[in-house]
Amino acid sequence: MLTSSARPPRIPPRPWIASAPWAALLIAGAALPDRARAQSDYGIAAPPPPDQPVELGSAEVPRIRVVPITTELEYPWGMAFRRNGDILVTERDAGRLRIIRDGRLLEADVPGVPAVYSERWRAGLMDVALHPDDDALVYLSYTKPIVWEGLDGLFTVALARGRLVDDRLTDVEDIFVADGPDLGIAAAKLLFAPDGTLFMSVGGSYVFTGTGELAQDPGSHFGKLLRLNADGTVPADNPFVHDPAYRPEIYTLGHRNQMGLAFHPGTGALWATENGPQGGDEANIIRAGANYGWPLASESREYPGGWVSSTPWQAGFERPEILWWPSVAPSGLAFYTGDRFPAWQGNLFLGAMMVGRIGGTGHLERIVFNARAEEIRREWLLTELKQRIRDVREGPDGYLYLLTDEEQGAVLRIEPAPAMP
Numbered sequence: 001m002l003t004s005s006a007r008p009p010r011i012p013p014r015p016w017i018a019s020a021p022w023a024a025l026l027i028a029g030a031a032l033p034d035r036a037r038a039q040s041d042y043g044i045a046a047p048p049p050p051d052q053p054v055e056l057g058s059a060e061v062p063r064i065r066v067v068p069i070t071t072e073l074e075y076p077w078g079m080a081f082r083r084n085g086d087i088l089v090t091e092r093d094a095g096r097l098r099i100i101r102d103g104r105l106l107e108a109d110v111p112g113v114p115a116v117y118s119e120r121w122r123a124g125l126m127d128v129a130l131h132p133d134d135d136a137l138v139y140l141s142y143t144k145p146i147v148w149e150g151l152d153g154l155f156t157v158a159l160a161r162g163r164l165v166d167d168r169l170t171d172v173e174d175i176f177v178a179d180g181p182d183l184g185i186a187a188a189k190l191l192f193a194p195d196g197t198l199f200m201s202v203g204g205s206y207v208f209t210g211t212g213e214l215a216q217d218p219g220s221h222f223g224k225l226l227r228l229n230a231d232g233t234v235p236a237d238n239p240f241v242h243d244p245a246y247r248p249e250i251y252t253l254g255h256r257n258q259m260g261l262a263f264h265p266g267t268g269a270l271w272a273t274e275n276g277p278q279g280g281d282e283a284n285i286i287r288a289g290a291n292y293g294w295p296l297a298s299e300s301r302e303y304p305g306g307w308v309s310s311t312p313w314q315a316g317f318e319r320p321e322i323l324w325w326p327s328v329a330p331s332g333l334a335f336y337t338g339d340r341f342p343a344w345q346g347n348l349f350l351g352a353m354m355v356g357r358i359g360g361t362g363h364l365e366r367i368v369f370n371a372r373a374e375e376i377r378r379e380w381l382l383t384e385l386k387q388r389i390r391d392v393r394e395g396p397d398g399y400l401y402l403l404t405d406e407e408q409g410a411v412l413r414i415e416p417a418p419a420m421p
């Protein structure tokens with residue numbers, strides 16, 4: 001089996017690294033959007049999350065109840081359910097791991113989380129995942145501060161693992177660190193596969209920061225979906241382990257920024273959402289070794305209006321299974337399999353953070369498929385709340401749980417509401 005220490009020799013720097021026009025931009029601090037610009041310059045003011053249960057209408061399930069579990073989180077990013085009933089939630093900017101126990105947010109955060117870089121908007125502590133056989137083993141993806149080739153103040157994407165003991169994280173170590181600096185703020189979603197390997201998306205391949213080429217560069221971890229063993233080493237059956245031009249962790253390439261990963265309960269296929277800049281968000285069915293085209297083929301416009309590429313598709317690239325225009329900024333992803341909502345079984349749910357680049361338009365999106373897994377309708381839920389929905393998961397109790405990506409962030413639980421008398 002290939003391990004990190006046994007992988008092929010370091011790939012020589014690409015010309016774009018050697019010329020490094022972005023290095024000057026980085027030093028000048030001009031390459032990345034700052035906090036002041038936030039998610040969009042335009043938008044509707046979002047109200048606070050509900051502090052009491054609210055009932056809303058929906059299509060196949062006539063009335064649903066949205067129950068706030070907590071509204072005391074700052075920019076929550078990822079969550080995981082433990083077998084003891086606890087819910088672990090990350091807070092991105094603050095770099096905190098929190099515990100919800102018996103339906104209440106514990107006041108103290110979990111000590112032992114690695115120090116994260118969160119100076120830039122969208123950087124910080126990201127996802128949390130639990131080992132499928134030992135759910136005290138906690139995996140955290142995060143933005144890690146680094147010094148790189150003498151340049152200070154840079155950062156990359158890392159995956160840490162630690163053991164939760166008495167609400168403290170112990171034996172914490174980085175088991176994977178992306179090589180080189182992250183130039184575009186890479187989201188990093190985590191999902192364990194049924195075979196025990198761990199998928200980790202590493203985005204950050206934005207054309208506007210001059211990093212779009214990274215997604216097509218087999219020598220870079222950025223703009224890729226990676227597949228790791230649970231100890232961070234490289235699975236021997238990864239698609240490119242025998243090609244020294246590729247990083248051996250790469251499973252698929254040609255991605256911009258993937259924020260949702262879920263396995264289809266019927267086909268077993270891995271689905272992933274990917275954010276375009278303006279329109280052209282995608283949900284893709286992931287196939288080992290495939291190339292998803294970014295930025296050479298895209299349905300997106302750049303933020304200032306021009307097309308990202310001259311073609312939406314070209315031979316050799318995968319086409320998206322689902323496409324959004326205008327963009328909905330898709331985030332977390334879940335197929336519903338529970339018994340609380342029989343009418344929703346097999347439906348795909350995803351968090352939408354904003355529609356058409358207008359803030360305050362986030363919602364929960366539901367997609368219905370036919371028996372051949374082809375899309376037949378879409379519904380927008382929770383539009384009344386105007387929250388950026390960051391993640392959606394089915395809880396062990398069969399309810400849907402959401403995170404809102406807001407300064408006053410919430411965990412919301414969706415239940416069926418009693419029928420109107």
Ligand SMILES: [Ca+2]
Pocket residue numbers: 254282292293294297298318320
């Ligand atoms: Ca694509």
